[in-house]
């Protein structure tokens with residue numbers, strides 16, 4: 618069976634956008650640093666296609682450091698109202714500076730300033746310190762554009778496998794596993 622998982626992903630994603638109460642683009646991102654300790658957190662999907670599934674973050678965060686040490690990741694969407702999940706695994710690369718600049722420029726000014734104020738994954742003494750840094754950044758960039766911080770960028774997960782899971786009666790769930798072989802994709806069915 619040869620198929621195109623991206624068409625199916627687009628269909629499911631469109632249904633999730635119509636049915637989920639919030640954040641249909643939220644996905645769990647699992648990484649594993651050099652010490653072999655897995656870690657997982659939610660991020661938002663900001664672009665997708667055969668070349669990769671893209672999210673943006675602070676590269677100095679734990680996930681950023683994990684990916685610098687081991688550039689592989691797993692993604693998981695769970696669209697509860699549809700009783701569906703999609704699992705994606707693959708190698709990770711940084712998106713180009715131009716692409717990251719374009720996305721950063723499309724964000725609200727508040728989010729842009731937040732990216733400068735946040736030292737993601739590093740403890741701050743207090744919430745007040747965080748807010749003070751935000752105010753400092755606001756003053757610093759007053760009257761001009763807010764540039765993308767050098768430590769803030771996008772990561773792209775190039776899919777090697779994509780598994781679509783659908784809830785079925787009597788727990789006889791359906792799992793369609795797509796596997797990349799060069800430019801082609803092959804499909805197999807898994808049984809729960």
Ligand SMILES: Cc1cc2nc3c(=O)[nH]c(=O)nc-3n(C[C@H](O)[C@H](O)[C@H](O)COP(=O)(O)O)c2cc1C
Nearest residue numbers: 640643658659660661673674675678679680681738
């Ligand atoms: C629904 C949801 C979406 C999120 N989206 C992002 C995101 O796109 N980028 C990001 O850096 N953090 C996002 N976060 C915050 C992360 O889950 C996480 O707390 C933060 O990035 C630090 O993770 P780390 O210390 O493992 O690197 C999101 C959280 C939630 C609950």
